[in-house]
Structures are given as C-alpha cells and as structure tokens.
C-alpha cells in the first residue's frame with residue numbers, strides 16, 4: 338500500500354473522485370456533480386491524499402481524504418471527503434490517511450487545529466484517533482453530523 342498526496346492533474350485523481358462518489362456521496366443520495374456545485378472552491382483549494390494498491394493491471398485508489406489548509410481561517414484546516422473502499426474497510430487504511438493529514442497539517446503547514454464535520458456513524462472512528470467532538474449536532478447533506486477536531490481549538494477561551 339502506498340500513501341500519497343496528489344493534485345487534480347494526477348492520473349489517479351478521477352479514481353479518487355469516483356471512490357468519494359461511491360462510498361461517501363451516493364449513500365447520502367448525492368453525486369460528484371452535486372459536490373462540485375456546492376464545493377467547487379473547496380475542491381480547488383484541497384490537498385488530496387490517497388491510499389493506492391499496485392495491481393498487475395494498474396494502480397487502484399482504495400482510500401481518499403482531503404485537507405483544506407487555512408480554512409475557514411489561517412492556522413486551521415478542514416479534513417473532508419474521507420472514504421475507504423467498502424471492501425478494504427477495517428484494515429487501518431482510514432486511520433493511516435488521517436495520520437497523513439495530521440502529519441502534513443501540524444508539520445509542514447504549521448496549522449494549530451484540524452477539524453471535520455463527522456457523520457454520527459463515523460464519530461467513533463475519529464474518537465479512536467484522539468479527536469474531540471463538539472456536543473452540538475447539526476444536519477449537513479441531509480444527515481446528522483458533529484464538528485470534531487484535533488489540536489488547539491480556534492475560539493479564544495472565555
């Protein structure tokens with residue numbers, strides 16, 4: 338398994354988008370065109386991390402996640418579009434991708450906080466990685482979410 342950061346001109350990018358659509362967006366009743374309608378600017382700014390298997394027939398993307406640096410403000414990053422191939426879930430691929438994002442965010446980029454909007458069904462995944470959850474629940478893309486984060490929260494205390 339190879340873990341890499343790619344950009345939108347990489348030959349693996351269409352595969353990564355197709356994986357996001359099938360694993361993440363379709364179960365919510367959305368497709369990639371819907372995502373681009375609502376998040377085109379986010380997509381443009383995103384760093385794309387992929388998990389790739391090398392098959393004799395060619396490379397196959399089995400995991401993907403995005404990091405939007407300095408969003409919504411300097412020093413903060415948003416993790417989004419976390420998806421692992423249905424047949425490869427539970428092997429530690431998601432965990433390794435989040436660690437890639439954390440290493441990049443807190444290392445080279447020097448961010449102080451990374452956050453995500455976690456679907457309720459995925460909260461345990463981020464909790465296992467040490468992320469904290471805000472208690473407030475909100476709806477996004479028609480399903481319940483919580484804001485989860487790692488690092489120094491952006492709000493000033495008190």
Ligand SMILES: CC(C)(COP(=O)(O)OP(=O)(O)OC[C@H]1O[C@@H](n2cnc3c(N)ncnc32)[C@H](O)[C@@H]1OP(=O)(O)O)[C@@H](O)C(=O)NCCC(=O)NCCS
Nearest residue numbers: 419420421426427428429430431432455456458459461462
């Ligand atoms: C959630 C998802 C990204 C996890 O990826 P994965 O590769 O299957 O997870 P991993 O194998 O790396 O799991 C890491 C740890 O989290 C736990 N875990 C994984 N998914 C979990 C879940 N949904 N709830 C609770 N714990 C979970 C695993 O048991 C494992 O625990 P361990 O370290 O004690 O062994 C993947 O299941 C997925 O793509 N789901 C569908 C899309 C989705 O929900 N994306 C997130 C939207 S916010």
